[in-house]
Amino acid sequence: ATTFRASEHQHIRYNPLQDEWVLVSAHRMKRPWQGQVEHQPLTTVPRHDPHNPLCPGATRANGEVNPDYEGTFLFDNDFPALQPDAPSPGPSDHPLFQAEAAQGVCKVMCFHPWSDVTLPLMSVPEIRAVVDAWASVTEELGAQYPWVQIFENKGAMMGCSNPHPHCQVWASNFLPDVAQREERCQRAYQSQHGEPLLVEYGRQELLRKERLVLTSEHWLVLVPFWAVWPFQTLLLPRRHVRRLPELTPAERDDLSSIMKKLLTKYDNLFETSFPYSMGWHGAPTGSEAGANWDHWQLHAHYYPPLLRSATVRKFMVGYEMLAQAQRDLTPEQVRIWNTLDPWIPFSLLFP
């Protein structure tokens, strides 16, 4: 019988954090690509545009004028998917027609007053201000809501409709689907193995050294064993931390610096401002925040769409939508980009 080699033989892998499987078919990278190529946005973004509703001093859709902010700036989304006062749909009349109330708030957070920067182009202290703002908004909205989802859509390819560096914060009175799955998986792991799933997982990856991308005093970045997107990563604290506000000043500084390195590596990989969606997951908040959530470990997911170059992305379509996630290179092969020099001066990349 042939010896199994992950880089040659397709197999399926289990995601124990979200209870899902992925089909790993490394040999598919050999396939020629004749499909859609993405535009590469070559237009330079002006540093300040008075008509951009995210800029300091600009007027927003609801008529409010932004302050002349100098660091981060948090405000209510003018087109929120969640509002605080939506009434309840009432009881369901049939098990196949179930609806529930959804209440919440949607906020937008600008990272910087300039439109022509991105997180990797910002200084470590500037990124640290973003980390602090993430922790505060988690505390503020988490006082009322059980789930505070911080996420960044970066790049037009990821549905981002404004080039100004920003993220969004959607807080809800319910645990969203993915949060529910992570809650169930982490709780079950803790009760079976007596420690948090992601604490043990981080320790294992440090031992195995097969999928590590970056490590620092307080943090690690790795390509998860069960990654779906080609260059997906997981950002984990080394210490057991349940939520962003618990991070110490030293951990926040170190996080800012490892984020800058990770995002610079991403930019350098295909010599483009790397698109992605990213977001933070931590223990639920709200009125139950005081319960035992020790099975939770704080983490961030990075989901970048690119596959082969700045203009060829992975499409999660047909088989992926109807059957199962599928990837075209193994998570271990992704290590290759770990060897790229991350310190090419940015000015060479974004003249």
Next chain:
Amino acid sequence: ATTFRASEHQHIRYNPLQDEWVLVSAHRMKRPWQGQVEHQPLTTVPRHDPHNPLCPGATRANGEVNPDYEGTFLFDNDFPALQPDAPSPGPSDHPLFQAEAAQGVCKVMCFHPWSDVTLPLMSVPEIRAVVDAWASVTEELGAQYPWVQIFENKGAMMGCSNPHPHCQVWASNFLPDVAQREERCQRAYQSQHGEPLLVEYGRQELLRKERLVLTSEHWLVLVPFWAVWPFQTLLLPRRHVRRLPELTPAERDDLSSIMKKLLTKYDNLFETSFPYSMGWHGAPTGSEAGANWDHWQLHAHYYPPLLRSATVRKFMVGYEMLAQAQRDLTPEQVRIWNTLDPWIPFSLLFP
């Protein structure tokens, strides 16, 4: 207290077939769109291109020459994600690092010898030949494999890399993730309520008449109560049918005709060759095919990406990837396109 109106007040809905929730925020359609717009492929596709590997008489990547086929044509994918002989990764050494063997085959099925047609532009008898080919390939591969996934990626926006009308068939020795979820949900519903989930669901939608798109003697098309994509539909037989090969000749003819109508409506909605991913789900096959799968009802899912026009799509990014699916109009509002006349001559749309 304000009275709940689905078209105004956000809420969450439950998908009982796949055990997932969706956030429905109808009022988000008011949001202006300044993000990415898609290219509309205006290039005309030649009817025959000897260099297109899907055309009759063309040479494929592996050197094989296609026959001069006149109807449908099924062949092995030259870059398969699943191969019949992949060895097993062997036992796992840790619960967080689980991999399993994946074996299978990937086939491509051309619908028609011409590259410049799509299913809605084909005649009902030509579509009927596709339906018959779907049933045969399910039987053929289902003799060995427990899951035979038929799916079509249509349009460059859906990662389709060849304009020639075709679908794919991936058969595997495992039940993919989505199949597992549908298996679990349908089995539980049957054991609790004594009848197949989707049979009861179809009956309810026929009574409620709020989300029906098309009905015929043997079939119905509806926007599911829990739809995620803006114009997502579900195609169901009226009779309890477990798998494609069980369809009678009359049901196959009627299916061909309702598919032509549905896809014409889609094309007419934004006056474009409507992109989508679609696929069939039926009871598992393989060596366990003889077991009791009466809780399964055959169905097809259509997942189209467009939201507002031929060039503005829905992005399933940030919140959707990190937290929960979210839609910007209610499934009931989608009925509006039911009122569009589906019989505009195609020649007006594709001159």
